[in-house]
Amino acid sequence: MQELNQQLDFIIELDRLKGVYRQALVKSDKNRFENSAEHSWHITLTAHILHEYAAEKVNISRVMCMLLIHDIVEIDAGDMFAFSDQKALAYQQDKEIVAAERLFGLLPEKQFQTFNQLWLEFEEAQTVDARFAKAIDSILPLLQNMRNEGGSWVRHKVNKSQVMKRNRFLEGLAPDLWLYVCQQIDYAVEQGWLVDA
Amino acid sequence: MQELNQQLDFIIELDRLKGVYRQALVKSDKNRFENSAEHSWHITLTAHILHEYAAEKVNISRVMCMLLIHDIVEIDAGDMFAFSDQKALAYQQDKEIVAAERLFGLLPEKQFQTFNQLWLEFEEAQTVDARFAKAIDSILPLLQNMRNEGGSWVRHKVNKSQVMKRNRFLEGLAPDLWLYVCQQIDYAVEQGWLVDA
Ligand SMILES: [Ca+2]
Numbered sequence: 001m002q003e004l005n006q007q008l009d010f011i012i013e014l015d016r017l018k019g020v021y022r023q024a025l026v027k028s029d030k031n032r033f034e035n036s037a038e039h040s041w042h043i044t045l046t047a048h049i050l051h052e053y054a055a056e057k058v059n060i061s062r063v064m065c066m067l068l069i070h071d072i073v074e075i076d077a078g079d080m081f082a083f084s085d086q087k088a089l090a091y092q093q094d095k096e097i098v099a100a101e102r103l104f105g106l107l108p109e110k111q112f113q114t115f116n117q118l119w120l121e122f123e124e125a126q127t128v129d130a131r132f133a134k135a136i137d138s139i140l141p142l143l144q145n146m147r148n149e150g151g152s153w154v155r156h157k158v159n160k161s162q163v164m165k166r167n168r169f170l171e172g173l174a175p176d177l178w179l180y181v182c183q184q185i186d187y188a189v190e191q192g193w194l195v196d197a
Numbered sequence: 198m199q200e201l202n203q204q205l206d207f208i209i210e211l212d213r214l215k216g217v218y219r220q221a222l223v224k225s226d227k228n229r230f231e232n233s234a235e236h237s238w239h240i241t242l243t244a245h246i247l248h249e250y251a252a253e254k255v256n257i258s259r260v261m262c263m264l265l266i267h268d269i270v271e272i273d274a275g276d277m278f279a280f281s282d283q284k285a286l287a288y289q290q291d292k293e294i295v296a297a298e299r300l301f302g303l304l305p306e307k308q309f310q311t312f313n314q315l316w317l318e319f320e321e322a323q324t325v326d327a328r329f330a331k332a333i334d335s336i337l338p339l340l341q342n343m344r345n346e347g348g349s350w351v352r353h354k355v356n357k358s359q360v361m362k363r364n365r366f367l368e369g370l371a372p373d374l375w376l377y378v379c380q381q382i383d384y385a386v387e388q389g390w391l392v393d394a
């Protein structure tokens with residue numbers, strides 16, 4: 001039962017991701033902040049629904065696993081706003097590597113290796129699966145901000161070029177989605193939700 | 198772009214599951230109630246971590262899909278406490294069937310069929326995949342209640358026999374997990390968290 005106990009400890013520890021809050025607002029729940037656990041559910045399902053737009057075939061069950069686990073490190077490292085400055089982002093990355101070791105390290109060795117490698121693959125964004133997962137992770141906040149009169153973009157005075165850059169993965173990966181994103185960004189600039197720079 | 202627009206409407210509609218609250222408490226976030234979106238994330242990952250305990254091989258990516266979508270009907274139908282009376286549960290079932298038609302119906306026809314069938318398969322609990330998914334959906338509340346001095350069991354004066362019945366799927370499906378659950382239930386009775394009946 002030792003392995004099972006390790007696994008159950010990890011599963012219980014996951015509960016803490018429900019207390020890590022992000023910059024996005026949940027419009028349908030009184031505009032409270034969104035937490036990283038419900039966000040992870042939302043993007044995993046989004047990836048499943050949109051995976052046929054990928055120009056190159058993705059392994060959707062690997063992508064789903066990546067997205068289910070991609071934010072777990074925030075239990076220790078906290079969430080960092082995607083448009084923070086470079087120094088803050090680099091420091092965050094160091095914290096997340098330590099967090100991954102501790103958190104996935106609660107699991108039996110074999111599962112630790114699987115999850116840690118899958119998480120690193122996501123972070124490095126070199127494989128098609130990881131790049132598609134990253135692309136989905138950026139498109140959802142865009143959809144949310146578009147339904148929230150600009151949402152976190154307005155609060156943090158984000159530029160059009162920052163959002164373009166963050167979503168650029170889509171260009172080669174899923175051209176139809178990229179086209180959609182460009183149209184939305186133009187509309188957001190017109191509305192004054194994004195700074196035209 | 199018509200299909201994409203249908204898919205994005207569905208994805209945005211999913212946001213509402215973050216505002217559907219369950220009986221479980223999130224201990225690590227000031228004991229607030231848990232919502233069905235973060236719950237769906239938690240059990241999907243739990244299924245992945247524990248699927249090697251299944252006595253018969255399950256198709257884990259189907260199980261994960263089932264668990265990601267199993268509570269979406271609650272957007273229209275609301276959550277019902279697992280130990281409500283039979284009449285309330287039957288009425289809930291009718292509401293959920295209508296909800297599934299409307300919600301999955303936002304998607305293009307092919308995805309509507311896939312998701313609606315997968316959800317029905319989960320509800321009917323006849324296949325190995327569905328039964329394993331159901332078993333995981335019952336074991337997680339047990340783990341949560343054990344870490345919360347009985348949690349929702351205490352508030353609703355739940356009997357040992359009700360919890361045994363709800364988890365009985367595990368007996369044949371995953372004997373090691375069933376053994377663990379039995380031990381936990383005995384401990385809960387000793388502590389007075391479950392009524393010994
Ligand atoms: Ca449920």
